[in-house]
Amino acid sequence: MIFKSIVILIEIIISYLLQTSVFTGLRLADVVPDVFIILISSLGYIAGPNFAAVTGFVCGLILDLTFGGLVGVFALIYTVIGFVCGFSNRIYDHEDYTLPLFIIGLSELAYNILYYLLFYVLKGNLDFAYFSIRYLLPRVIYTVLVSVVLYRLLNFNYNIFEKIDRHKKDKSEEVIDFKGFDFIGRRGL
Amino acid sequence: MGRNKKKFELSSRLVFSLLIMVSVGLIVVSYLFSDIFSPVKSFMGDFFVPMQKGIAIIGGAISDKIQIFEDKQKLIEENEKLTNELNDLKLERQTLISEKYELSWYRDIYENDTVYQTAQKVVAKIISRNPNGACDVFLVDKGADDGIEVNMNVLANGGLVGLVTETGKNWSKVRTIIADESAVSGRFRITSDTCIVKGSLKTMDMGYIDVEMINLNAEVYDNYEVVTSYISDKYLPGILIGYVSNIRNDASELNKRAYLSPVVDFEHLEAVIILKAQRESLEGIE
Numbered sequence: 015m016i017f018k019s020i021v022i023l024i025e026i027i028i029s030y031l032l033q034t035s036v037f038t039g040l041r042l043a044d045v046v047p048d049v050f051i052i053l054i055s056s057l058g059y060i061a062g063p064n065f066a067a068v069t070g071f072v073c074g075l076i077l078d079l080t081f082g083g084l085v086g087v088f089a090l091i092y093t094v095i096g097f098v099c100g101f102s103n104r105i106y107d108h109e110d111y112t113l114p115l116f117i118i119g120l121s122e123l124a125y126n127i128l129y130y131l132l133f134y135v136l137k138g139n140l141d142f143a144y145f146s147i148r149y150l151l152p153r154v155i156y157t158v159l160v161s162v163v164l165y166r167l168l169n170f171n172y173n174i175f176e177k178i179d180r181h182k183k184d185k186s187e188e189v190i191d192f193k194g195f196d197f198i199g200r201r202g203l
Numbered sequence: 204m205g206r207n208k209k210k211f212e213l214s215s216r217l218v219f220s221l222l223i224m225v226s227v228g229l230i231v232v233s234y235l236f237s238d239i240f241s242p243v244k245s246f247m248g249d250f251f252v253p254m255q256k257g258i259a260i261i262g263g264a265i266s267d268k269i270q271i272f273e274d275k276q277k278l279i280e281e282n283e284k285l286t287n288e289l290n291d292l293k294l295e296r297q298t299l300i301s302e303k304y305e306l307s308w309y310r311d312i313y314e315n316d317t318v319y320q321t322a323q324k325v326v327a328k329i330i331s332r333n334p335n336g337a338c339d340v341f342l343v344d345k346g347a348d349d350g351i352e353v354n355m356n357v358l359a360n361g362g363l364v365g366l367v368t369e370t371g372k373n374w375s376k377v378r379t380i381i382a383d384e385s386a387v388s389g390r391f392r393i394t395s396d397t398c399i400v401k402g403s404l405k406t407m408d409m410g411y412i413d414v415e416m417i418n419l420n421a422e423v424y425d426n427y428e429v430v431t432s433y434i435s436d437k438y439l440p441g442i443l444i445g446y447v448s449n450i451r452n453d454a455s456e457l458n459k460r461a462y463l464s465p466v467v468d469f470e471h472l473e474a475v476i477i478l479k480a481q482r483e484s485l486e487g488i489e
Contacts, residue, residue, distance in 0.1 A: 030251065034331040035258040039266075044408075044470075045336040063215040071222045078229075079247040081333060081340060081376075085240050086229030093226060097219045129335075137383065144405055149336070 018175050022057070022069055025168070029053045030076055037160075043152040047160040048122055050077070054096040055121040056161070056168045059114045063100020070096030091128045095121050108173060114165050115158055122157045126150045241369075248342070248371035255330040256344055322439070322480035325349055329472055330374070337404050338469040339382030343477070346373040350479055354437050359475045362466030363387070363431060363442045367477065375477075380444065381407045381469055389414065389444055390432035396421035397432050400444055400463055407469070411462035414447055419459055423450060429463055439480060 033049040050073045058066030074089030082088055102117050130145050233240055327343035345351050347370045357364040357377050365379035380387050385402035398417045406412055417423065425448045431438040445465040453460050 027251075027254075031254055031258060033334045034251075035255045036262070038332045038334075038336075039262050041336060046334060048334075050334075064218050067215070067219050067222055071226065074226070075229075076247065077334065079240065079244050080251065080342075084230050085233035086226040089226040089229065090223065093219070093222045097215075100215065139383070141405070148405070148408065153336070 015179065018172075018179055021171070021175050022065070023072070025053060025171070026069065026073055026076070029073070030080075034080075042156050045149060045152040045156055047156040048125065048153060049160070049164070050074075050092065051095070051122050051125055051157060052118055052161040052164050053168065054092055055099045055118045056114055056165050057172075058096050058099025059102045059106060059117055060108075060169055060172050061100075062103040063097050066096030066100040067093050068096075070094075087132060091125060091132070094128075095125055098124075108169060111162075111166065111169075114169075115161055118161045118165070119154055119158045122154045123150070126153060244369065245371035248346070248374040252330065252342070252344065252371070252374045255342070259328065259330050259344075322478045325351065325477045325479060326474055327351075327375075327477055328474050338379060338407075338472075339402070339404055340368075340376060340378055341472075342374050342376055343475060344374060345477065346371045346375050348373055351375045351477055352481065354481055356437075356439050356442065356478045356480075357475050358442065358478065359467050359472055361443060363438070363444045364467050364469075364472070364475050366437060377475065379469055381412055381465065387438060387444065388432045388435040389429045390440075391421070391423050391447075392428040392430050392443075394421060394423060394427075396423060397434065398429065398461075400429065406462075411448070411464050412445075414461045414463045415453075415458065417450070417459040417461065419452070419457065421459065423447065423459075423461075425450065439478065 029049040029052075033046060037046045037049065054066055054070045054073060057069050070092030071089050074087075074092035075085075077088040077092075078085045099117060099121055102113075105113070107113075126145075126149065130142065130150075134140070134145060325345055327345040327349075329341050330344045332341045333339055351367060351370050353367055353370060355367045357367060363380055365377050365382070365385065367375050368378045369376040378385060379402070380400065381402045381404060383402055383404055387400040387402075389398045389400045390396065391398070396418050399415045401413045401415055403412050414429065426446050429444045429447055431440055431442045431444060433440045443466055445463045447461040447463050450459055450461040452458075
């Protein structure tokens with residue numbers, strides 16, 4: 015569990031760097047793909063709501079603390095998206111590479127609508143047609159395009175560490191059961 | 204199995220509602236006490252900036268390499284084009300020299316206009332932009348260690364880029380004049396009529412932002428220069444913002460409004476100049 019969390023933390027940092035430094039140099043139609051959304055939705059699909067919500071919270075907090083004005087707004091948006099995406103974990107299949115793209119596209123759509131509501135409508139800018147053509151559509155398309163590659167990496171990565179974790183657990187299961195640590199172990203992230 | 208599933212859902216809901224409560228709490232706290240997160244923010248900056256700097260260096264190196272492989276033919280064509288351009292520019296230079304005398308005459312009138320040219324300058328590289336793809340906010344690689352303070356003016360290509368809104372140890376955040384929340388008090392260099400330059404990312408896609416509140420009687424025409432005015436409390440006076448066009452009456456018929464094309468190319472900015480002089484200290488000198 016701890017090992018997996020550290021790996022995800024590294025993934026979050028890499029995503030932040032990809033989004034703010036690498037992809038800003040590779041803009042298509044003047045938009046940057048949302049690497050955080052790819053990470054959060056994929057984790058929701060692969061690992062379930064708990065991981066995705068916490069990852070979303072951390073990602074949002076990083077954005078808030080580097081670019082945002084009010085701290086906590088992006089954290090809120092990303093947490094909600096991560097949690098909702100987590101329910102798709104019930105139909106997770108580690109060889110399915112099309113469904114997650116669909117989920118990522120939907121999440122990006124939801125993120126943009128929430129962003130529009132919080133950052134445009136509250137400022138009195140109600141031009142949804144402009145927003146959808148200028149930002150929403152290009153971002154959804156570009157994000158899904160990038161996620162074709164990134165999802166495979168994330169899925170591959172996660173499955174490897176899942177195997178390592180499971181291997182460790184199998185070895186020490188008897189001891190845990192005997193001492194009654196099982197309950198605490200299950201309640202973690 | 205069924206029991207396990209139920210327990211799992213319950214705990215995930217607990218985690219979710221906890222996170223939601225924490226983020227709402229953070230929003231409320233940061234709304235009430237806006238400065239409370241600045242140490243954390245500067246720590247985050249210190250943490251990420253070295254990595255972003257590295258990426259910027261690598262990216263620059265890669266794009267330099269790609270540049271070398273450009274076609275020879277293309278270079279020849281470019282050479283031809285540039286020679287023509289050079290001839291044009293030589294002619295233009297002559298007219299500019301004559302205009303320079305005119306300019307120095309204006310500067311004598313507006314002594315303050317030269318202040319920003321004598322102020323100490325720092326060149327800073329842009330290391331990351333707004334993750335949403337817009338050009339309204341970016342981070343540069345110079346911070347408090349280099350003497351950057353909040354509200355210092357940022358220039359590029361001889362024009363106004365924006366304002367430093369936050370600084371960390373080795374980074375600072377710049378808000379450009381085209382951001383939706385920016386409004387710069389401007390002045391026509393020739394007629395001294397004041398106006399307000401309002402940022403708007405939407406119209407900037409078409410290459411202009413709005414100038415509002417121009418006096419109805421002001422005799423201003425297309426291609427007049429707009430510079431920062433004396434009445435601004437943050438911007439130094441006399442910095443070029445851009446050129447106006449499409450001057451027309453306001454809907455209220457009480458003011459004029461116009462389009463303004465900024466002199467700075469915000470899409471392709473790579474480095475900016477930060478002026479180490481603030482409006483407050485200027486008042487002290489006077």
